[in-house]
Amino acid sequence: METLDHLIDHLMEQEWVQSQSYIPTGLAQQLAQEIQEFEATGRLHAATIGQGNEQHHNTTVRQTQIAWFDPEQLTPTQSQLHERLDAIRQHLNQTCFLSLVDFECHYAVYPPGAFYERHLDQFRGDARRTISFTLYLNENWEQEEGGALRLYLDNNQTVDVWPEMGTFSMFLSAKLEHEVLPTQRTRYAVVGWMKTRGSGVLR
Ligand code: OGA
Ligand code: MN
Numbered sequence: 001m002e003t004l005d006h007l008i009d010h011l012m013e014q015e016w017v018q019s020q021s022y023i024p025t026g027l028a029q030q031l032a033q034e035i036q037e038f039e040a041t042g043r044l045h046a047a048t049i050g051q052g053n054e055q056h057h058n059t060t061v062r063q064t065q066i067a068w069f070d071p072e073q074l075t076p077t078q079s080q081l082h083e084r085l086d087a088i089r090q091h092l093n094q095t096c097f098l099s100l101v102d103f104e105c106h107y108a109v110y111p112p113g114a115f116y117e118r119h120l121d122q123f124r125g126d127a128r129r130t131i132s133f134t135l136y137l138n139e140n141w142e143q144e145e146g147g148a149l150r151l152y153l154d155n156n157q158t159v160d161v162w163p164e165m166g167t168f169s170m171f172l173s174a175k176l177e178h179e180v181l182p183t184q185r186t187r188y189a190v191v192g193w194m195k196t197r198g199s200g201v202l203r
Contacts, residue, residue, distance in 0.1 A: 016171035028166040032137035105192025116180035136163035137188040147183030
């Protein structure tokens with residue numbers, strides 16, 4: 001298994017990282033089963049963009065359906081993921097002098113045809129989102145099916161992360177613009193953010 005040190009070194013050097021092994025495949029498969037149960041039982045709702053007054057549904061940009069993890073009522077499967085994520089959060093605090101106080105995450109389902117235009121994860125006037133992360137829950141993804149997470153690095157370089165079962169990625173929320181390319185196939189993921197306390201500093 002990839003060590004946390006290795007993962008975090010890469011994140012800090014490159015501003016992003018992906019790992020096929022940090023999250024055990026068995027756990028990803030359990031999450032995949034659960035997100036499909038949520039979908040089948042109507043526990044997902046349309047995602048919005050922005051925050052507070054700026055929050056709106058924008059169906060031309062996002063057809064995504066989501067369900068937030070409720071920290072008070074995690075399912076046993078969600079708890080297992082939470083433990084792994086919290087280990088990362090604590091390690092980042094210890095080794096990188098960050099003060100990440102908590103994280104938030106949700107299940108996300110992109111139906112065929114859905115995408116998410118190029119954007120930054122920090123909301124205007126709110127710098128709390130510090131580390132973005134994704135965990136993909138799709139068996140045998142083919143590149144022809146689209147749906148890559150495209151990260152825009154420095155010097156106009158891009159890198160594509162494919163949404164294959166168990167692939168876990170992290171990137172710096174304030175720095176990397178990114179998009180989800182149109183998907184041909186229903187695309188399942190967990191997406192979230194590690195946050196600092198912050199008080200809504202304007203940029
Ligand atoms: C987001 C996002 C990426 C992905 O929800 O803000 O960028 O791969 N998601 O689902
Ligand atoms: Mn994003």
